[in-house]
Amino acid sequence: MKIALIMAGGNGSRFWPLSRKDRPKQFLKLNSDKKTLLEQTVERVNLIIPKEQIFIATNVNYEAAVKEKIDCIPEENIILEEVSKNTAPAITMAVLKIEKIYPGSTIFILPSDHLINGEKNFTDLLLRGGEIAESKNAVLTIGIEPKYPETGYGYIHVSSDQLVSDDQEYYTVQNFEEKPDLKTAEKYLAAGSYYWNSGIYITPAKLLLQEIENKLSSLYNNCKKIMEISEYKNLSQIRDKIKITKIKNIYSELENISIEYGVIEKLAKIYLLKANFIWDDLGSWTSLERVNEKNSENNIVVGKHLGIDTSDSIIYSCDRIVTTVGIKNLIIVNTGDAVLICDKDKAQEIKELRKLIEKENLDEYL
Incomplete structure (x- = not known):
C-alpha cells in the first residue's frame, strides 16, 4: 500500500x-x-x-x-x-x-x-x-x-x-x-x-x-x-x-x-x-525569477504595476497598483497592510527584518 x-x-x-x-x-x-x-x-x-x-x-x-x-x-x-x-x-x-x-x-x-x-x-x-x-x-x-x-x-x-x-x-x-x-x-x-x-x-x-x-x-x-x-x-x-x-x-x-x-x-x-x-x-523572493516569466524589462510582476525606467525587479501587489520610476534590482511587495522594499541582493535578510518587527511588538504584521 x-x-x-x-x-x-x-x-x-x-x-x-x-x-x-x-x-x-x-x-x-x-x-x-x-x-x-x-x-x-x-x-x-x-x-x-x-x-x-x-x-x-x-x-x-x-x-x-x-x-x-x-x-x-x-x-x-x-x-x-x-x-x-x-x-x-x-x-x-x-x-x-x-x-x-x-x-x-x-x-x-x-x-x-x-x-x-x-x-x-x-x-x-x-x-x-x-x-x-x-x-x-x-x-x-x-x-x-x-x-x-x-x-x-x-x-x-x-x-x-x-x-x-x-x-x-x-x-x-x-x-x-x-x-x-x-x-x-x-x-x-x-x-x-x-x-x-x-x-x-x-x-x-x-x-x-x-x-x-x-x-x-x-x-x-x-x-x-x-x-x-x-x-x-x-x-x-x-x-x-x-x-x-x-x-x-x-x-x-x-x-x-x-x-x-x-x-x-x-x-x-x-x-x-x-x-x-x-x-x-522557493526559499526567497528572488526564487520567483526562476519560476515565473519576466516581462520585456526583465521584471517579475504579480498584480497591477505601471513603471518607467524600471528593470530587473520583483513587484508583487495583492490589491493596489504599484507605480515605479527609475528603479532597478528591487523587491517591492504590497499586501494592503504592509509594504516591503528590499534590494534583491539582500533578500535572505528578510527573515531578520521579521525578527525586528517581532522585537518591536508589532505582532499584527507577523
Whole structure:
C-alpha cells in the first residue's frame, strides 16, 4: 500500500509580508499555476495515490486553511500537531496512525511548499523509489543535481558506486552536509558527487518507526502515548478533559528536533535516487525569477504595476497598483497592510527584518 504524507506545518518567514503566521509559504500562490503550493503538491501526488491514502500533517493553527484549500482529502487524514516541535514528532505521530490504518505500507514523505515541474517524471520516479525502498527495506531520498553553487540548501554526498534499477540511477548515501559557504558549495559542485537535499523520503513505515524508536526512544514513546490516549484522533475531537490534560502534558515533554537530524542522518543504510524533474524549494523572493516569466524589462510582476525606467525587479501587489520610476534590482511587495522594499541582493535578510518587527511588538504584521 502506497501512502503519501505531506508535511504542511512549516512557518517560513522569507516571503514576508505575503507570508504570515496564519498563512505560511505552503498557502501562497507563487507561480503561474494560480494555485497554492499545497494544492499543487496534493494534485501531483493524487496522480499515483488515491486521495483516501493521502495524509497531511500540519499545525492546529493551519487547520482551517488546509480544509479550505484541500477539500478532497478525508478530514480524518489531516493530522494536527498542537505544538510545533519540528518534523520528528509530527512524522512519528503521523506514521503511527498510518501504520495502524494501513499496516505494512510504504510512505512517501513530501514537503508541501516546493515547486516541481515535470509531473510525469516526478510521479514515475516516486513509484521507482517505492520499489527500491521496498526491495532494499531501506529509506530512500531523492537528490537534486546542483546546477550552481547554492549556499541555501543542504547537500547529500553519495558514493562513487552507481546502482541501477530498471535503468534508473541510484546511489548509496555517504553523509549529509549542512548548508555550506560559497567556497564549499563550489567544491561540492565541482566534485559531482553531491546533491541538493529535496526533503523527500520514501520508506517502509514499519522500518521508519523502528529507526525512530532506536534513535529517539523517548520521543517515540511519548508520541505513541499521545496517539494511544487520543485513540489516533486530533485533540479537537476529544471530549474527555482528563485525556486532554494528559496529552498536553506529554506534548510539553516532546523533543524539538527534525527527522533529518534525529534519524535520517544517522541511518546505517540510505539510498539516493537522482531526480529527473525540475525542482525549486522557493526559499526567497528572488526564487520567483526562476519560476515565473519576466516581462520585456526583465521584471517579475504579480498584480497591477505601471513603471518607467524600471528593470530587473520583483513587484508583487495583492490589491493596489504599484507605480515605479527609475528603479532597478528591487523587491517591492504590497499586501494592503504592509509594504516591503528590499534590494534583491539582500533578500535572505528578510527573515531578520521579521525578527525586528517581532522585537518591536508589532505582532499584527507577523
